[in-house]
Amino acid sequence: MKLRSDSFDNGARLDPRFAFGAPGGGEGGNRNPHLAWGDAPAGTRSYALLCLDPDAPTDMSLAGRDDVQIPVEHPRREFVHWAMADIPAAVTGIAEGAASDGTAAKGRTSVPGPEGARQGLNGYTASPGGQGDQDGDRWGYDGPQPPPNDLRPHRYFFRVFALDVERLDLPERFSAAEVLRMVQGHVLAETAIYGTYALNPDVRA
Structure with missing residues (x-):
């Protein structure tokens, strides 16, 4: 199974x-x-998609401070930027901007995407301190915003799973962790690519 991006x-x-x-x-x-995938194995009945940043600092009280730089060796945790489940097997890609195009104050009440697919909550929903006028449930894709004082470039992994079920047993309000738990035993193939990003002018990403 292969995954690529024109973006x-x-x-x-x-x-x-x-x-x-x-x-x-x-x-x-x-x-x-943009994302496009192909060469899924026979028996694929749906896909799940995640975007995860494994480089988020564990201590977010350090983020954005002018008096400190977050060192590369600072302990890290995973931050979720996108969780989508039940993507129909006939869908083999998502166009740039088709699922998110700009920010929405207080979160989104509806999220575009492939017909039949379900989008979950991303990590901005529970971000410490909130996002000001961006507070609220954050559904679907929200892109990178690493701390501007972080010395580590962040990686953003886009992962696509080919599954042998049409629908995962997920609640209406679901997380990436729940997707990962429910795909267990149903993954026929997985593929991933990643991009990097940094807001610290001293960091090359």
């Missing part, structure tokens, strides 16, 4: 149009990147 090369820096935060403190375009 970025595997392992390369993401453009700010795909990010929540832009260099200099402004907002990025927050568009989802």
Whole structure:
């Protein structure tokens, strides 16, 4: 099974149009990147899609402070940027901006995407301190916004799972962790690519 993007090369820096935060403190375009997958195994009945950042600091009280830089060796945790389940087997890609194009104050009440697919909550829903006028449930894709004082470039892994079931047993309000739990025993194949991003001007991503 293969995954590619016309929006970025595997392992390369993401453009700010795909990010929540832009260099200099402004907002990025927050568009989802294009993704296309193929060569799924026989018996595939649906797909699940996740975007995960494994480089988020564990101590978010350090984020954005002018008096400290978050060191590369600081302990890290996973931050969720996108969780989608029940993507029909006939769907083999998502166009740039088709699932997210810009930010929405107080979260989104509806999220575009492939017909029949369900979108879950991302990590901004539970971010410490909230996001100001972005507080609220955050569904679907919201792009990178790493701390501007973080010395580690962040990686954003887009993972697609080919599944042998049409629908996962998920609640209406679900997380990426619940997707990962429910796909156990149903994964026929998995593929992933990643992009990088940083808001610290001293970091090359």
